[in-house]
Amino acid sequence: MSDPRKNTRDIYPATGTELTAKSWLTEAPLRMLMNNLHPDVAENPHELVVYGGIGRAARTWKDYDMIVAALRDLEDDQTLMVQSGKPVGVFQTHKDAPRVLIANSNLVPHWATWDHFNELDKKGLAMYGQMTAGSWIYIGSQGIVQGTYETFVEAGRQHYGGDLKGKWILTGGLGGMGGAQPLAAVMAGACCLAVECNPDSIDFRLRTRYVDEKAETLDEALEMIARWTAAGEAKSVGLLGNAADIFPELVKRGVRPDIVTDQTSAHDPVNGYLPQGWTMAEWKAKRDTAPKEVAKAARASMKVQVKAMCDFHAAGIPTVDYGNNIRQMALEEGLDNAFDFPGFVPAYIRPLFCRGIGPFRWAALSGDPEDIYKTDAKVKEILSEDAHLHNWLDMARERISFQGLPARICWVGLGVRHKLGLAFNEMVRNGELSAPIVIGRDHLDSGSVASPNRETEAMKDGSDAVSDWPLLNALLNTASGATWVSLHHGGGVGMGFSQHSGMVICCDGSEDADRRIARVLWNDPATGVMRHADAGYDAALDCARENGLNLPGIL
Amino acid sequence: MSDPRKNTRDIYPATGTELTAKSWLTEAPLRMLMNNLHPDVAENPHELVVYGGIGRAARTWKDYDMIVAALRDLEDDQTLMVQSGKPVGVFQTHKDAPRVLIANSNLVPHWATWDHFNELDKKGLAMYGQMTAGSWIYIGSQGIVQGTYETFVEAGRQHYGGDLKGKWILTGGLGGMGGAQPLAAVMAGACCLAVECNPDSIDFRLRTRYVDEKAETLDEALEMIARWTAAGEAKSVGLLGNAADIFPELVKRGVRPDIVTDQTSAHDPVNGYLPQGWTMAEWKAKRDTAPKEVAKAARASMKVQVKAMCDFHAAGIPTVDYGNNIRQMALEEGLDNAFDFPGFVPAYIRPLFCRGIGPFRWAALSGDPEDIYKTDAKVKEILSEDAHLHNWLDMARERISFQGLPARICWVGLGVRHKLGLAFNEMVRNGELSAPIVIGRDHLDSGSVASPNRETEAMKDGSDAVSDWPLLNALLNTASGATWVSLHHGGGVGMGFSQHSGMVICCDGSEDADRRIARVLWNDPATGVMRHADAGYDAALDCARENGLNLPGIL
Ligand SMILES: NC(=O)c1ccc[n+]([C@@H]2O[C@H](COP(=O)([O-])OP(=O)(O)OC[C@H]3O[C@@H](n4cnc5c(N)ncnc54)[C@H](O)[C@@H]3O)[C@@H](O)[C@H]2O)c1
Ligand SMILES: NC(=O)c1ccc[n+]([C@@H]2O[C@H](COP(=O)([O-])OP(=O)(O)OC[C@H]3O[C@@H](n4cnc5c(N)ncnc54)[C@H](O)[C@@H]3O)[C@@H](O)[C@H]2O)c1
Structure with a gap:
């Protein structure tokens, strides 16, 4: 039998403005799944490996094809369930619910080891999702x-x-x-x-x-x-x-x-x-x-x-x-x-996490670099005072080659993310951008991960290993109307050592999207501020107060 | 300092038709939280212990009070987040989203031991949620x-x-x-x-x-x-x-x-x-x-x-x-x-789980036993052919004393649950019942748990430890509009040995509730059928076919 994970096909996402699915809300995960396997994006696309060791976008090539078929068929009040890279169900939900819900590589703790994972993997029962590989928002290096x-x-x-x-x-x-x-x-x-x-x-x-x-x-x-x-x-x-x-x-x-x-x-x-x-x-x-x-x-x-x-x-x-x-x-x-x-997080990154600042990113579903350059300009306009960020955007434009669908990363936090999202959605609506934009982030973010050897190393209150937080983050993003939401185990630190969640939201230019963006891109970074405020960080407590968060047991 | 978990207060839920919160969607979790601590319901209510060792309803008495205050204040487009029995945030969502999202006792696998849990617990950073204790749908023995x-x-x-x-x-x-x-x-x-x-x-x-x-x-x-x-x-x-x-x-x-x-x-x-x-x-x-x-x-x-x-x-x-x-x-x-x-599941229960049959239950928020008797009659009417079930309902009525809010349990599965839910909602709407009903279930159910020494012991395909399933279940219930949704670790088999999710939906008599009930009480048992069909059980595959489930990678 041939290896169900090996193939010589080259995958390219559709570009331009013509839909290959029933709406942009399903076209978006479809293009982003394919983009994760784009020859210029993935490390080893012929084996479905996107990055990070064996981080995959789908369990097998057959599963890949079935996910694609399911997404093409999906209605705007249905939700596709993906279990470790395999499409397992399509259910009736509603228009403000996510179009795709994903759980990858999760194991009951006592069995959450590489040995057990590898055993399941060999039987065809598992897939390593890494962080953004199995959740379709990897955008290359x-x-x-x-x-x-x-x-x-x-x-x-x-x-x-x-x-x-x-x-x-x-x-x-x-x-x-x-x-x-x-x-x-x-x-x-x-x-x-x-x-x-x-x-x-x-x-x-x-x-x-x-x-x-x-x-x-x-x-x-x-x-x-x-x-x-x-x-x-x-x-x-x-x-x-x-x-x-x-x-x-x-x-x-x-x-x-x-x-x-x-x-x-x-x-x-x-x-x-x-x-x-x-x-x-x-x-x-x-x-x-x-x-x-x-x-x-x-x-x-x-x-x-x-x-x-x-x-x-x-x-x-x-x-x-x-x-x-x-x-x-x-x-x-x-x-x-x-x-x-x-670790690098307690050493250098935590102060940013306290304000919900992390690896915010977006991609142009059109495939047109001009769409990204226009969003770059919009970001500069909205954050007109932030010289460090302007500098970053200039360097990025000059030095970074796009891989696959043009994309941009920009570390911003609570109070900024939703503004950018709403502005991009407006640009889609009024035709400034040629097609919708998707906005997501790494699972490595302030409210989305429990990882005691990395993102939550040496937390002030000792709560490094408490993983209620990423679970709540995923539930809240689902409740807020993200376009797809994922829950992973393992990721960058391997089996047993982390749990984390991802979300992506599609700016299709609609007013429904405005409402969803305003909720999701506020609530998502706010959970990061909440998590760090609960741990006792002053910067997070200040940020929560400044932004008027309602945190009953904390503030 | 006095123990924040000890108190001599007796807690009784409100009964009758008068609201103590802003709507029935928030009154419902409020009464059910209180019901979990009712002197006739909880094993040790003065220490917040509901059942199952140290399974609690809230982390401390202060947290209990803050949860109550937050629920009384909550609007019908807001969502309260509860992290291991502590209320940590109130966020803007929408009317079809859950009113409460709960994550209890979850730990990153490598640290998911009693030793680490107890250390956190001592620091006031944890709570053991058991299954229905921390998720407010325990109804006594x-x-x-x-x-x-x-x-x-x-x-x-x-x-x-x-x-x-x-x-x-x-x-x-x-x-x-x-x-x-x-x-x-x-x-x-x-x-x-x-x-x-x-x-x-x-x-x-x-x-x-x-x-x-x-x-x-x-x-x-x-x-x-x-x-x-x-x-x-x-x-x-x-x-x-x-x-x-x-x-x-x-x-x-x-x-x-x-x-x-x-x-x-x-x-x-x-x-x-x-x-x-x-x-x-x-x-x-x-x-x-x-x-x-x-x-x-x-x-x-x-x-x-x-x-x-x-x-x-x-x-x-x-x-x-x-x-x-x-x-x-x-x-x-x-x-x-x-x-x-x-274990008892592979020995006696799995054939039921294959058809999504499990511990479905409901409670009368009115506090009036007549409401339950009327639902008993309605169940008999709808399932007029099921002698075994009629027998159960008769015995239950005769032998079981209600504890706290009157409630009923009834093992039914996919295709039946939503019918009962819609019928109860109709009875609330037309005044047959004196107040709304909540419908929930144990975390021990067919699609909601991964527990290799219990519910998922000796699965046909060896996928006992795969916990993507309960996570997907929680995400889907959130997306479908359950009134509250929970994700727990530990439960009946202790730290490290299980992950599971719960859901409760309120039948407030509205047409919005009809839509939510139809989705949630179909999708929830359907995830159980899906999980067992994926594992290769014929009974589940048959059930999926009979009910027309759309399971792309499975059927
Ligand atoms: N800090 C972060 O923000 C962050 C984010 C994502 C991933 N990571 C982690 O960083 C690591 C690298 O991620 P990646 O996506 O680049 O993984 P990758 O698997 O794509 O790349 C790893 C590289 O290391 C090379 N390598 C392996 N063994 C080596 C050796 N002994 N000497 C020299 N080179 C060797 C491999 O050839 C490969 O090119 C992973 O563990 C990942 O989980 C960190
Ligand atoms: N099979 C199921 O469906 C299911 C469901 C829920 C819970 N459980 C599990 O069943 C167990 C019991 O649950 P519970 O809610 O009744 O717990 P509980 O803590 O309320 O009751 C346990 C009882 O065992 C007694 N006990 C302890 N040690 C004893 C000993 N050595 N000899 C005799 N009695 C002893 C205690 O005094 C107590 O009354 C738990 O482990 C729970 O997780 C199973």
Whole structure:
């Protein structure tokens, strides 16, 4: 039997203004599902893999086809249910209800391990949804660029007086998310050395201008870094190698990067991390035939890499876990001080989350870049005072190649998101934009995730592991009328370590959409402010008061 | 500081037709929350405990008061969010959205243990919601009587040719749920010996006519059983004692019950199971001061009890786990064959779940028993051919004392539930009933729970632990317009072992309610049929076809 997950088809979403489904509310998830598998967007579209190890958009190709058929057929008062990438039901709801409801990779906690997941996966009973892969709002590496940029800028502010000129960042992994690192570093004014074991990933980033140069040896890469930092030039190099070899080697040589982090897919020991001494071919083959052996070897190598990261940290170099759960893996391998260095959220991002600020994003269903440029201009007009944001939009336009449907990311929070949504909807209505816009966000956002090794690490009140919050977020977005809503387990930190929810809303230009947008794009970030206010953060409490939130047990 | 969970107040819901909130859609959750804490309903209302160990209706008394205040103030296009028994936000939604959204006790899987929960609980950051305690649709022991009755009847059918006359059932626990066992046994025609360590619990069941007699010694109890079974009389006795002492003693004596089970609160080793050799007073005191010691001793005793249950099973006596996870506890204590005897769902209940049949229930917000009697008659009229159901309703009316707001339980499935709902709504509209009715169900239902040691034990396709299903159920009920929707973790099998969702819908007599009822009471059981059809059960596939369900990836 052929593998139900392998196919040679190339998927492209429809573009333009002609509907291929019954309305824009169903056309939107249809185009975005296809966009997730667009050859320029997905990491391995022929195996349905969008990004982040084995994060998929549908369980099998057959399921993909059935989802497409169901969406084409769906009425505007019906709702399609998707269970781990498989379409399982169409039910009568109403026009203000979501058109699609999604639950991916959720397991009862006692069984929420990679072993059990892999067993189910092999039987065809599961799919790894990552965050935006199985919920159809991945927009390529751009999705992560601004978050990474904001993180590096904040690190520069905290450690280097706000100036990263002549500084360099060491990291690993140039995959779907990690590929954003060199570009974000350069945008923030720093150089970057990224260790990546897959030559194709480096070439992909070169082609899309996310990385500037490629090196085959460490010496070559270090020579470039030395030259660029001396000249005060912000440039990046992808070094072909294994991070578990290169990181300790740098420690041994006494080389001092200015910031150290990593974005290999360490959250998934079977599929995400090349063990030391293995070739790519060997790794690929054994993932299927001997997954346990792969995981064991990968975990051992992760421990070596984290040990080196701890050494950098001990030497006073700002070192940060970039959300791939690599510290946990090393801890489980017996590296007791694996959590010596912090995660990036408590270090740099939480103050933003307290105000509901996170990776807000939108895409132009028309496929026309002009639609995005017009929304860029609208954002600048509405947020006319925000110089930092104007700067970001200018850089993004200049440096970021669109992948698939043109899209934009822009970290904004409560009080702003709904204004942008309403403005975009108005632009659709009056014909300024050629077709509807969808607005969504990463699951990594302020109110949508419980992830004690990442987004909710070291919460002020110790509530890191409480996952009522993302569940409430999903229920409220459903009640508010988002166009599709998703609930995932696993994601960026792997099985057992997080629960999170996503939402996307379609601006089809209608007045019904106005009402939904006003509710959803207010309520969604407000749940983030609520969650952080409940944990006792002053910034969140202030934000809640300023915005007049009604939080009975909190305010 | 005084304990925020202790108070001497007695809570009674309003009755009659006068509103204490702004509409029946908010009056309904208000009365049902209060009803959960009614002195005749809750096991320990002064500590906010409704049933099932520490299953609470609100996190603290302050939270209770704030929930009440928020509900009184809530508009019909607003939604109150409740996070582990605390009211955390009021948001703008719309009239077809739920008025309350609830998430209780949910923890990220890696941290989903009693230890971590108890730590959070101590800090005031958690509440155990059980199933219907924190979701405000507990209706006293009646809620479980019919399920237990159906289970005993089915056991009689499978093992004793459909006749339980002269047979007797051995069990443990006469708490909120377990208290239903003697009555259900008697209704099914059998005698029952129930071992209970708390004299108050026995007295409570005597008072409410759930148990017929009380015994202080095993000899006394066995004498009654011998006498009744010989006479072919169906009667029950509550024996004061520790099940971990009595069960092995019976094995030792060679006494052979006809069916063996148990409903102590074994799912919660700290609060739910009296260790052997301890007094009740000692147990109560140490739960607060030395919880770990209690848990250790309780687990050791559970192992002893399960060992005896395995012995009964080995001796050919039908023995079944009644959903309190006691096998898992014994297994973790090293009793390798703890899972020798099955759970009650795969043994007796799954065929019902395949057709969406489960513990459907309703309550009369008027407080008037006549309203329930009228609905009883309506059910008989609509299901005029169903003799088994008529029989149940007659027995229920005769034998079951209402607790708190009058309520009825009735196991019905897809295709019937919405009909009953619409009929009740019509009766409210035309004044046949004096006030609105709420309709809900247990979380233990066909589409609403993932619980590999109970409801989803031994699923045909091995998908026991997949919890996408209850999450989809909650999202769909939210999208369909239930009046309140809840998502819980833990419940009857304890931390880490289940995820489940609840829903309640208010029949206020309006035409809007007609539309919502038609959607919710169809979609909700349909998700159960969908879940079992996906797992490959023929009965579910047939039911889906008969009812014309649209299940793209399944049918
Ligand atoms: N911080 C965040 O905001 C955030 C967001 C999303 C994802 N993540 C996490 O970051 C990680 C990377 O995500 P992604 O989408 O880029 O994943 P990916 O699987 O697309 O890319 C991982 C890359 O790492 C490379 N790699 C694996 N082992 C290596 C090794 N030993 N040495 C060098 N390179 C190696 C792979 O070849 C691949 O290119 C994941 O764990 C993901 O969950 C973080
Ligand atoms: N099968 C089902 O449908 C179903 C439904 C709900 C709950 N449950 C489970 O059944 C169990 C009982 O539920 P409940 O609501 O009655 O709980 P409860 O806490 O109200 O009652 C438990 C009773 O067991 C008694 N008990 C404790 N240890 C004992 C011992 N060693 N010997 C004798 N008696 C002992 C307690 O005194 C108490 O009266 C729970 O684990 C619950 O989760 C099963």
